[in-house]
Amino acid sequence: MKSGVMIVVAALGLVACGPGQSPERGVGFDDFSAFELDRARREAALSAPRESIIPPPQVNTIPGPVGGPAIPASELAAAGIGQTPENSALDPERVAGLDASPTNPAPNLQNNPGISDEQNFDAVSGRETIESDAERRAAQAAAREEIAPTAVPDRPRDTGPNIVEYALNAPNVKGQEWYSRSILAGQNRFQRNCAAYPTPDDAQRDFLARGGPERDRLGIDPDGDGFACGWDPAPFKAAFQN
Structure with a gap:
């Protein structure tokens, strides 16, 4: 008895899943054929070449303002946009100058007086000959001025004390007392008199000329x-040793 009931229930289940019923009715389709048709369209779109998916660009138009129509090519041409050298209303020479190509070489600058072409063999050979070259050399030789050598002027012997020689022969270093000085020599006098010299070299030269180093008349x-x-004197000694 139980086996008969189970057979009836199984038969009812097969009838419910028959071809007339769609498993996809709950996803927004009326029947299974509509679902299959939509699936086939999606698969065809995914498997199609990329060129067939991307729409071809608009020719001779430029997108207008957001939400507005495209700008026609005639209006672009009237405004001078998108012109080529052939249909441009600009100066033909200016347009040709902007078009870099083998048929549009750079300007010939050989006739520019500010640029020499002496290194250009073709240019020189076209206007110079052996005779003209000889004449030019003769003119250059005639214009040459020879200056006779003269004796080097003698250096005056009385140039004052030689501080370089004094530095090299100094027996002591800076700050090492070597000569006696008066206790009356004050710091104020030292600063005041040293301020009168442009450089320490000038001060040392004048110091030696006034009887230094034995005597210090100016303090x-x-x-x-x-x-x-x-x-x-240290920099002079270092330079001499090097």
Whole structure:
């Protein structure tokens, strides 16, 4: 009895899933054939070449404002947009100058007086001959001016103390007392008198000319090292050793 009931239930289930029923009716389709048709269209769109999907670009038009029509090619031509050298209303020479091609070579600048063509064999050979070259060389030789050598002027011997020689022969270094100085030499006098010299070299030269290093008449060597106004012989010695 139970087996008979089960057979009846199974038969009813097969009838419910027969070809007349669509498993996809719950997804927005009226019947199975409409679903199959839509699926076939989607598969065809995915498998089609890319060129057939992308629409061809508009020719001779430019998209207008958002939501507006495209701009016709005639209006673009009237405004001078999209012109080519053949149909442009611009100056033909200016247009040709912008078109870089083998048929549009660069301007010939050989006749420019500011540019020499002496290194151009074709240009020189076209206007020069052996005779003209000889004449030019003769003219250059005639215009040559020879200056007779003269004796080098003698250097004046009385140029004052030689601070380079003094630096190389100095027995001490800067700051090392070597000569006695008066206790009356003050710092104020030292600063005031040293301020009158443009450079320490000038101060040392004048210091030696006034009897230094033994004597310090202006008080510009108060520490008695023989170097006035902070002058240092070390750079001269280093340069001589190198």
